[in-house]
Structures are given as structure tokens and as C-alpha cells.
Amino acid sequence: xxxxxxxxxxxxxxxxxxxxxxxxxxxxxxxxxxxxxxxxxxxxxxxxxxxxxxxxxxxxxxxxxxxxxxxxxxxxxxxxxxxxxxxxxxxxxxxxxxxxxxxxxxxxxxxxxxxxxxxxxxxxxxxxxxxxxxxxxxxxxxxxxxxxxxxxxxxxxxxxxxxxxxxxxxxxxxxxxxxxxxxxxxxxxxxxxxxxxxxxxxxxxxxxxxxxxxxxxxxxxxxxxxxxxxxxxxxxxxxxxxxxxxxxxxxxxxxxxxxxxxxxxxxxxxxxxxxxxxxxxxxxxxxxxxxxxxxxxxxxxxxxxxxxxxxxxxxxxxxxxxxxxxxxxxxxxxxxx
Numbered sequence: 001x002x003x004x005x006x007x008x009x010x011x012x013x014x015x016x017x018x019x020x021x022x023x024x025x026x027x028x029x030x031x032x033x034x035x036x037x038x039x040x041x042x043x044x045x046x047x048x049x050x051x052x053x054x055x056x057x058x059x060x061x062x063x064x065x066x067x068x069x070x071x072x073x074x075x076x077x078x079x080x081x082x083x084x085x086x087x088x089x090x091x092x093x094x095x096x097x098x099x100x101x102x103x104x105x106x107x108x109x110x111x112x113x114x115x116x117x118x119x120x121x122x123x124x125x126x127x128x129x130x131x132x133x134x135x136x137x138x139x140x141x142x143x144x145x146x147x148x149x150x151x152x153x154x155x156x157x158x159x160x161x162x163x164x165x166x167x168x169x170x171x172x173x174x175x176x177x178x179x180x181x182x183x184x185x186x187x188x189x190x191x192x193x194x195x196x197x198x199x200x201x202x203x204x205x206x207x208x209x210x211x212x213x214x215x216x217x218x219x220x221x222x223x224x225x226x227x228x229x230x231x232x233x234x235x236x237x238x239x240x241x242x243x244x245x246x247x248x249x250x251x252x253x254x255x256x257x258x259x260x261x262x263x264x265x266x267x268x269x270x271x272x273x274x275x276x277x278x279x280x281x282x283x284x285x286x287x288x289x290x291x292x293x294x295x296x297x298x299x300x301x302x303x304x305x306x307x308x309x310x311x312x313x314x315x316x317x318x319x320x321x322x323x324x325x326x327x328x329x330x331x332x333x334x335x336x337x
Contacts, residue, residue, distance in 0.1 A: 075233030152185025164295035
């Protein structure tokens, strides 16, 4: 008889919902898995909770203590704010970090971490919406597409992305930056773009509204993927780019350098300094800052060197299945024993 595991997360949060779906896909061979929204979850049995480790999620899990075998597959982008009560809960459950960076951040605030299981992705799911793909190709007009998919949050580095791309556009006219993001948020993207006089920028304003096969069309068509974030718990879009053998540019800091091999699967931009940003008294983001000029240099290096891109694509093709959900996520079951 298979072990039963209840996967619990915030289903209205796209990133957690997608991870829950990928985890269920990977674990279904080994156990009976059902996904529950955290508002409908009941105590009892094995619970794999997926979310950000901070006082709200830990206090939520308090009601399950003593009745359930809880593994918290957790992330954070810095130092989470935790009170004494939530810290007590954290010490009574097994917390598994999604990256070595997350493990370090949690341990620095006194939360014990039982292990690290990096995020994975189904590397074989390369379905592309053919009609949407045709529309994108027509819009791009054979230009070399640089792609970023990102929420509009303070830690996402969209200001540096646009400033860096401005320098690229001044050097090479045959480029197109597609920023799959939101119209409103921390950054006023439209104003920044106007101030920089960007000519070849498409802000989709469709973040969270596209199907996986539509989103895959962007990865399929781009030359390079840029992960401009200053802070991430992991950064799943890097793996989404790898799925289509596309090189990734990011700052040379964790967790990005846990995924990208500089010169082999992408380019790591030099870290210039570290700052901290208080996000609504929930998390103190650890911000890995870099210069827009260095980001521009990395983008220019790849869009002008097809031979280097091809070599990186070959490297990614060989190594990307190390990031498969089937290889990584079954390790989560080891923490229920």
C-alpha cells in the first residue's frame, strides 16, 4: 500500500501552486498525493506544506502539531520575521529549504533546517501553443529576443534590467526585450521605459494570465533569459529557460550561482554590494546588487556571439535533466521517516 501525503499550499499563489503540481507529478509513483489549498487542509497524516517560512505560515501549522507528520518545503528571500511562538513551531517540524541560500537565511535567524532539496522542473514538458508562437514571431520581426518573466516586486531588479537593456539597444538595433510582467507594482515600468526612450520593449502586462504552453513560446523564441532579481529563494524561471536550452544571465550570488555555471550554462554578473530591504515586516530581503553596465555587457556578449550561445545550449542539453522533478523531489519523502 502506498504512503499517503497531503500536499498543502496557497493555491491562489501561482508559484506555490505550480511547485505543488510539479511535486505531485514527481511523487505520484511513490505515494498517493492530493493537493489541498491551505484553507481546506485538515490535520492528520503526512502533510507536505509548500510556502514561505515566516510567522504567518508557521502559526498556521501550529494547529497541526501533534496530529500530523509535517514537512515544510520552504523558501525565503532573506531574514523572515518570526516571533517566539512561530519559532517554537519551527523547531517542532522538519523544514526543508529549496536552496542552500534559503538554508543559510533560516539558520541565521535560529530556525533549524533538516536539509536542502532544490527545486526541479519537468524538463520534458516542452509543449508550445503553436498559434501564440506564430503571433510572437510576427511581432518580433526576426529580432533577437531577450526574455524576462517576473512579478513587479522590489527585489526583482526590473530597474537594472531596463537600464541595462537601454545600453544594449544603443549598441545593437536588432534586439527586442520582452518583459513578461505586471502593469503596476513596485516599479513604474512604463515611466522608466519612456525616460530611457526604449524603442524595442514589450511589457506584456499578462503576468499570471498565460497558459504554460503560451509561456513556453517565449522561452522557445528567446536568445537568452535574464534573471535580473536582487533576491530569490530559488528562481524557477531559470529552469524554465534551461528546459529550452537557453542560457541564463543573473548576478553572481546565491541562489543563482547554485544553478548557473558561469561560462557554461550562462553568465554570472559581478556582485557589487549587498543591501537589505524590509518587505512589509514579513521578510528582510537580502538584496544582491549589481551594476546595470555589467548586465548590459553580459547581454551584449551573448546576443553578438552565436557560437558561445550554441556551446552553452549544448552544455545545458547535457546537464538540464539534473534539475528534473523526477530526480529531485522524491528526496522529500525521506524526511517523513
